[in-house]
Amino acid sequence: MLRRPFILVFLVTTIIAMVSMFSPIIALGEEEIVYYKMPSYQLGKLTSEYDVINVHGLSDRSLPGDPKVPETELSVALPPNVDETSVKVETKVLSSTILPGSFKLAPAPPFVTFIDGRVVLNWGPNQNSIIDGKNINVFAKNAYYPEFPAELSVLSSLRAWRFARIRVNPVQYNPVVGLLRLLNEIEVHTTYTLKEKQISAKSNSYDLIGNIQAASVMHNFNSATSWYSKPLHTSEATPAAPGYAIITTDEILSQSSKLSQFISHKQNRGYNVEIVTESEYGNLVGTAPNETPEKIRKWLQDNYITKQIQYVLLIGNPDPSTGDIPMKMLWPRRGASFYMDYDESPSDYYYADLTGNWDLNGDGYFGDYSSDLGTGGVDFTPEVWVGRIPVYQDIPDWAAHLDSILTKIITYENDQNTEWRKSALLPMSFSNAADVNIGLRETDGAYLAIAMLIDYLNPRGFDSWVMYPQGHGACGVCSRVVPNEELRGGSTVRDRWAQSTFGLVTWWGHGGEVGAYVGYDGCWDTDSFGNSQILHSNDTYSLNDSYPAVVYQNSCSNGTPENENNLGYALLRQGAIGTVSASRVSWYATGEFLPSRSVADNASIGYYFMDGVSNGETLGKSLFESKRQMGFGWQAESWMNLMDFNLYGDPSLSIEYSASAEPFPMPPTATNTPEPTLTPTPTSTPTASPTPKVLNKGTYDDMNAALTYSNAWGYRRANSAFRRGYHQASSNSRAQLSFSFKGSQLGIGVKTSPQGGRLRIYIDGKPIGTLIQNSTATRWQQYAKTPPLKRKTHQVRIIATTAIGKIVNIDYITVY
Structure with a gap:
C-alpha cells in the first residue's frame, strides 16, 4: 500500500500543533524550505526486457511514451496575498547515488477508451514524437529525465487557503547510457513575493473545517496559520461535527x-x-x-x-x-x-x-x-464533499423510490452488525487484446484486483471473491491469473452477488448507460440468450437490498444522468448503498495495471477510492480526496475522468459502524525524538505515583491509579522513548479509558506510527475530537490538546476506533 515519504524540518521557529503525514515545513520569510529524504526502494524486472524501480510510498510518473519513474507531491501553503506570478520552485541536491549497472526502464503506455465499437488510442502531448512506443525526445537524449528534482505543478486553493502543488522526482533516468540516479536528500525551496495590499482571508470567520483539512494537506501548516485567521484551537465555540x-x-x-x-x-x-x-x-x-x-x-x-x-x-x-x-x-x-x-x-x-x-x-x-486551467481556474481541490440521490419525477412512484433509498441509508448507518461488509466482489474483464501495429498492449483488468488485494483488502482482513475470464468465452480470452470463479458474460456476476453478501464491489469492463460487459469488440462473451453483461440495470432486481454494497464501476457511461435507468442509479435503488460511476466515456491505461496518481486513469481513481472506503473513510471524502491528489498528465482526458466519476449516495456514509458523526480530529504536535526499539515487557510494572481520583492540574503517567482501562490494554516499555519508559497500548477495537479531571483543558501524550489507530475523545458525554495516531514513521511523545473548556470537574471517556492490525496507545495525561 502506498505511503507518503518522510520529510524533515529546518527548525527555525517553534513548532505548534499540526495533523499531517509529514513533519512540518518552517517558513523563512518569503521562502519555504523542505528537506526531502528518499524512502527505501526496490529494483526488479517488469518484463524480460524492462527493469523497474519501486520507491516506497511513490507511484509512477505515467506520461505516455516517457520512462516510468517514481514521483510524489508536496503541498506548500502560501500567504493569501501572494503574488501568484512570482511563485518559483528551486532545488538543491544534498546527496545522490548513481546505481551500478545499466538499466532499461519501460515507457508509459498510451491511454485508451472504447467508443462506438472501436478502440480510441491517444499518446497525449507526446503523440508527434512517439516511435515504437517511446518518446524519442526523451529516450534518444543523453540526459537525466526528469530534468528537475522538483517542479511547480499548479497553484491551488483549499477553502481560504492558497497553496502550491509541487511534484518531486527523486529518481532520474538517463535512457541513452542506462543510468539510474537516486536523489537521496533534496532541499526544495519555494520562493514568492507578496502583493503590497494585505488580502483578508475569508477564514477570518474562523473556518475550523478549513484548518483541519489544511493541516492534513499543507506541509507548512504550523507556520502558515498566522496567515489564515486564528490557530486551530481557540476559546471560541466551534461545532463538534461538520x-x-x-x-x-x-x-x-x-x-x-x-x-x-x-x-x-x-x-x-x-x-x-x-x-x-x-x-x-x-x-x-x-x-x-x-x-x-x-x-x-x-x-x-x-x-x-x-x-x-x-x-x-x-x-x-x-x-x-x-x-x-x-x-x-x-x-x-x-x-x-x-x-x-x-x-x-x-x-x-x-x-x-x-x-x-x-x-x-x-x-x-x-x-x-x-x-x-491556470491560476484562479479549475484546480480540483474540493471545499466540500458531494454526493447525490437522483430523483426522476417521470418515473411512477418516484417519491417511493427516494424514500426507499433514504430508509436504506438510515438502516445501514444504524446497523451494528458490520462484519459482512468486510467482503469484496471483484469481477474483472479484459479491455483489449494486444495490437503491436498501434502499440496497444493486452489489458487484463485482473491486475486491478491483484493490486487491491495485496495492498489493502487482504491486510485489512477482507474476504474477497475474484472473477476473471479463463478461456471458455469468446476468442478464448484467458487471464494469466487464476480466479475463484470464471467470469462469463450473462448472469454469472448477478448470480454470485445475489447469493452472497458483499460490502464492496469493483469491476473492470467496457460499459454503456445500462450495463457493463465482458469482452471487447469482436470478442464479446455472450451467453445462450445473447447477453454479455457483467451486470445490467435489469439485473439489480435480483440483488439483496438488505446487504447493499459500495460499488465502483470501472466502465464508461454507467452513470449517464440523462438516462433514468442508468446502471449507477439502478444499483442505488437496489443492491448498493453508494455507487461511483462515469457520466460519459472514461479513459484507461493499457497493459498491466499499476496504481498511479499522475494521470487520473479510471482504474487508479477506483483503486484509491476503495482504499479509503475499506479503511473506514466516508464515501465523499474517499472519492474527492482520491481525485484531489491526481495529476493531469493526460491533459484533457485526465480532466474528463476526474469530472466523469460521480457519487450516487450519501457522502458522509462509511462502511464502519459509528454511533455519531466523525468529530473534528485533534492534531498531535511533532517532536524530534530518536526512534528506539520497542520491547514488550509483560513481567514488570512501573510504580504508580499516588494521585487523587480526580486529576487536578499537572501531568500524570499512563499508569496513574486514577485512570481506568478496560477491554484488553497492556503496557510496554521502550527505554527513554516514552515519558517514563512505558505506555499503555491496545489493538482491541473496543478498548476504553475513563477518568475525571478538574481543569479547563486536557492534553494527551501518545506515540504515532504506521500501525497507529484512532482514539475518539468524549468529555461530559459529548464527542470533542478524534486523536489520529497514524504516521508514516514512528514518532514518540506526540502531544494533542483539546479545545478550551469551562473550568470544572469533567468526565472523560476515550474509545478506540481501531481497524484490524492498528494499535492505540496512551503515554501521559496533562490537566490545565
Missing part, C-alpha cells in the same frame, strides 16, 4: 415521507443539517449564465465556511439540460484534436471545487482544459 447541506426542491421536500426522518437521523448523529431549496437559492445571482447550477453553487460559496459545511447531498433530477438539481455540463475535451464526438462531461465536481473559476476565459464552456 455541517451537512441537503440541496433539493420544495416539491421533493413536500412529497417525500422519509426525508424529514433522514434529516432527524443526521441531526441525531451530530451533524448540523441545512435544508436548502429553490426558496433559498432561487433568487441568488451567480456567475453567468446564472442558471440553476450557478445559483446552487453561489449558495454554497456564500455559506460553506460560515455554516461549516463539509458534506453536500444533492437530491433531485441530475439531467444537465432539464433537471431540477442538475449536474453541471462541463467540457474537458472541447477542441480535442482527435475523436471530438465526446468532449463533454456532466459532473457534480462543480459543486465541490467552490474556489476555482470553472469558466476562466468567460467563453461559456465550463471546465475546458484548454482554457480553464
Whole structure:
C-alpha cells in the first residue's frame, strides 16, 4: 500500500500543533524550505526486457511514451496575498547515488477508451514524437529525465487557503547510457513575493473545517496559520461535527415521507443539517449564465465556511439540460484534436471545487482544459464533499423510490452488525487484446484486483471473491491469473452477488448507460440468450437490498444522468448503498495495471477510492480526496475522468459502524525524538505515583491509579522513548479509558506510527475530537490538546476506533 515519504524540518521557529503525514515545513520569510529524504526502494524486472524501480510510498510518473519513474507531491501553503506570478520552485541536491549497472526502464503506455465499437488510442502531448512506443525526445537524449528534482505543478486553493502543488522526482533516468540516479536528500525551496495590499482571508470567520483539512494537506501548516485567521484551537465555540447541506426542491421536500426522518437521523448523529431549496437559492445571482447550477453553487460559496459545511447531498433530477438539481455540463475535451464526438462531461465536481473559476476565459464552456486551467481556474481541490440521490419525477412512484433509498441509508448507518461488509466482489474483464501495429498492449483488468488485494483488502482482513475470464468465452480470452470463479458474460456476476453478501464491489469492463460487459469488440462473451453483461440495470432486481454494497464501476457511461435507468442509479435503488460511476466515456491505461496518481486513469481513481472506503473513510471524502491528489498528465482526458466519476449516495456514509458523526480530529504536535526499539515487557510494572481520583492540574503517567482501562490494554516499555519508559497500548477495537479531571483543558501524550489507530475523545458525554495516531514513521511523545473548556470537574471517556492490525496507545495525561 502506498505511503507518503518522510520529510524533515529546518527548525527555525517553534513548532505548534499540526495533523499531517509529514513533519512540518518552517517558513523563512518569503521562502519555504523542505528537506526531502528518499524512502527505501526496490529494483526488479517488469518484463524480460524492462527493469523497474519501486520507491516506497511513490507511484509512477505515467506520461505516455516517457520512462516510468517514481514521483510524489508536496503541498506548500502560501500567504493569501501572494503574488501568484512570482511563485518559483528551486532545488538543491544534498546527496545522490548513481546505481551500478545499466538499466532499461519501460515507457508509459498510451491511454485508451472504447467508443462506438472501436478502440480510441491517444499518446497525449507526446503523440508527434512517439516511435515504437517511446518518446524519442526523451529516450534518444543523453540526459537525466526528469530534468528537475522538483517542479511547480499548479497553484491551488483549499477553502481560504492558497497553496502550491509541487511534484518531486527523486529518481532520474538517463535512457541513452542506462543510468539510474537516486536523489537521496533534496532541499526544495519555494520562493514568492507578496502583493503590497494585505488580502483578508475569508477564514477570518474562523473556518475550523478549513484548518483541519489544511493541516492534513499543507506541509507548512504550523507556520502558515498566522496567515489564515486564528490557530486551530481557540476559546471560541466551534461545532463538534461538520455541517451537512441537503440541496433539493420544495416539491421533493413536500412529497417525500422519509426525508424529514433522514434529516432527524443526521441531526441525531451530530451533524448540523441545512435544508436548502429553490426558496433559498432561487433568487441568488451567480456567475453567468446564472442558471440553476450557478445559483446552487453561489449558495454554497456564500455559506460553506460560515455554516461549516463539509458534506453536500444533492437530491433531485441530475439531467444537465432539464433537471431540477442538475449536474453541471462541463467540457474537458472541447477542441480535442482527435475523436471530438465526446468532449463533454456532466459532473457534480462543480459543486465541490467552490474556489476555482470553472469558466476562466468567460467563453461559456465550463471546465475546458484548454482554457480553464491556470491560476484562479479549475484546480480540483474540493471545499466540500458531494454526493447525490437522483430523483426522476417521470418515473411512477418516484417519491417511493427516494424514500426507499433514504430508509436504506438510515438502516445501514444504524446497523451494528458490520462484519459482512468486510467482503469484496471483484469481477474483472479484459479491455483489449494486444495490437503491436498501434502499440496497444493486452489489458487484463485482473491486475486491478491483484493490486487491491495485496495492498489493502487482504491486510485489512477482507474476504474477497475474484472473477476473471479463463478461456471458455469468446476468442478464448484467458487471464494469466487464476480466479475463484470464471467470469462469463450473462448472469454469472448477478448470480454470485445475489447469493452472497458483499460490502464492496469493483469491476473492470467496457460499459454503456445500462450495463457493463465482458469482452471487447469482436470478442464479446455472450451467453445462450445473447447477453454479455457483467451486470445490467435489469439485473439489480435480483440483488439483496438488505446487504447493499459500495460499488465502483470501472466502465464508461454507467452513470449517464440523462438516462433514468442508468446502471449507477439502478444499483442505488437496489443492491448498493453508494455507487461511483462515469457520466460519459472514461479513459484507461493499457497493459498491466499499476496504481498511479499522475494521470487520473479510471482504474487508479477506483483503486484509491476503495482504499479509503475499506479503511473506514466516508464515501465523499474517499472519492474527492482520491481525485484531489491526481495529476493531469493526460491533459484533457485526465480532466474528463476526474469530472466523469460521480457519487450516487450519501457522502458522509462509511462502511464502519459509528454511533455519531466523525468529530473534528485533534492534531498531535511533532517532536524530534530518536526512534528506539520497542520491547514488550509483560513481567514488570512501573510504580504508580499516588494521585487523587480526580486529576487536578499537572501531568500524570499512563499508569496513574486514577485512570481506568478496560477491554484488553497492556503496557510496554521502550527505554527513554516514552515519558517514563512505558505506555499503555491496545489493538482491541473496543478498548476504553475513563477518568475525571478538574481543569479547563486536557492534553494527551501518545506515540504515532504506521500501525497507529484512532482514539475518539468524549468529555461530559459529548464527542470533542478524534486523536489520529497514524504516521508514516514512528514518532514518540506526540502531544494533542483539546479545545478550551469551562473550568470544572469533567468526565472523560476515550474509545478506540481501531481497524484490524492498528494499535492505540496512551503515554501521559496533562490537566490545565
